[in-house]
Amino acid sequence: MPSIPLPFVISLLLCLILFRTMRQAEHRLGLFPLLIATFAAQAMLSGLNWNLGWYPARLIQPVVAAILPALCFAAFNQLRRDRLATSNDILPHLLPVILVAILVTLWRAPIDIVLFATYLGYGLALLKIAKEGPDALSSVRIADEWTAHKALVAVAVMLVVTSFIDAIVAVDFFLGKGEQGRMVLTIASVLWLAIAGYAATVADKARPADEGNALSEDFDHSSSAQQVPSDAMEDKAIANHIDTLMREQHLYRDPDLTLQRLARRSGIPARQISGALNRTFGRNVSQVVNEYRVSDAKQRLVTTRDQITTIMLESGFGTKSNFNREFLRVTGMTPSRYRSSGGESSAASGLPKEASIR
The missing domain is CATH 1.20.1070 (Rhopdopsin 7-helix transmembrane proteins)
Structure with a gap:
C-alpha cells in the first residue's frame, strides 16, 4: 500500500x-x-x-x-x-x-x-x-x-x-x-x-482582531485618554495612575486588553508602564492585571451565587486554565475552594493587599 x-x-x-x-x-x-x-x-x-x-x-x-x-x-x-x-x-x-x-x-x-x-x-x-x-x-x-x-x-x-x-x-x-x-x-x-x-x-x-484599529477607538471613547507627562513621572506615580484607571474604569474586565491599549488609555508609553510596574511590584504587567481580575473574582465569589465560569468571564479572564492558574497564584487556593471557605471577611476591589501601592 x-x-x-x-x-x-x-x-x-x-x-x-x-x-x-x-x-x-x-x-x-x-x-x-x-x-x-x-x-x-x-x-x-x-x-x-x-x-x-x-x-x-x-x-x-x-x-x-x-x-x-x-x-x-x-x-x-x-x-x-x-x-x-x-x-x-x-x-x-x-x-x-x-x-x-x-x-x-x-x-x-x-x-x-x-x-x-x-x-x-x-x-x-x-x-x-x-x-x-x-x-x-x-x-x-x-x-x-x-x-x-x-x-x-x-x-x-x-x-x-x-x-x-x-x-x-x-x-x-x-x-x-x-x-x-x-x-x-x-x-x-x-x-x-x-x-x-x-x-x-x-x-x-x-x-485581538481589532487591535490594529483600536487607536482611534480608545481616544474617541475614553475620557481618560488625555496625555500624561510620563517623562517626568516616577514609577510610583505611574503605578498610581494605572491603579486609578483600573479601579475607576475596570479596564481589567476587557479580555482583549493589551499593553498598547493600556498605554493609550493612560497616555503613558507602553515600555514605561511595563518598567514602572515591574520595578514597583516585582511582577510583569500580565501578572499585575490578573491580580485585579482575581480580586474582582474573589469579591463576586463570596457576594454572589453566579457560576464560576460566569465570574471568570466577567472578571476579564478568557480561559478557565488561565483563571485557575492565576487565582491559585494569588490566593493559594482554587476558586471553588475559596467560595466554599467563605473567602475573606471583606474583599476590596483592585489590587490585592500584597500588591497594593497605597
Missing part, C-alpha cells in the same frame, strides 16, 4: 490550519496566515524535491526558504506595535530573498552561506526581542503574553538550530554524496515546519 511522504502530510495539516485561521479572521490575510501559507508551500516543495525528485522544486525551494526567517521576524515584530505591519515594514526584509533568487539563476555555490547567515541573523534578532520578556509583545492580549512569548522563543530557537543544521548538511553534500544529510535535512525541515506553523497559529490568535 503506497504511503504519503511526511512533508506532504505536514503541508496538508498546515493548509487545514491556515483555512481555520483565515475563517476565524474573516479571511483577512495578515502576516501570520501568510507565514503559515509559506510554511505549507515549503513543506510541499520539500516533498517534491526530496521524495519525488522534481527538479523545478530545487530552484524554488531556496527562495521560499529565504522568505521564512524574514517573514517570521516581521510577523512577531508587529506584535510589539499598535498597528499591523505595512509594506514599508516588510520591503527591507526582502533583500535576502532577492539575493537568493539571483544566486539561484546565476551562481548557486554561495546560497548555503546566504541562507545560514539569514536564518542565524533573524533567529538572534528574535531572541533579542524575546529577552525583553512577554511585555515586549505589547499588542498581544495580556492574558496571552506568556503563550505568545513561548511561540516567539520556539521560532527563534528553530531558526538558529536550522542555520547550523543546514550548514552541517551542506558540508556533508560537499564531502560525500549527502545521503545522511538528505535524511537529516528532511527530518529537521518537517520538525521545523510543524513547530513553526503551530507557533505562528498561537501567536496569531493572541492578538
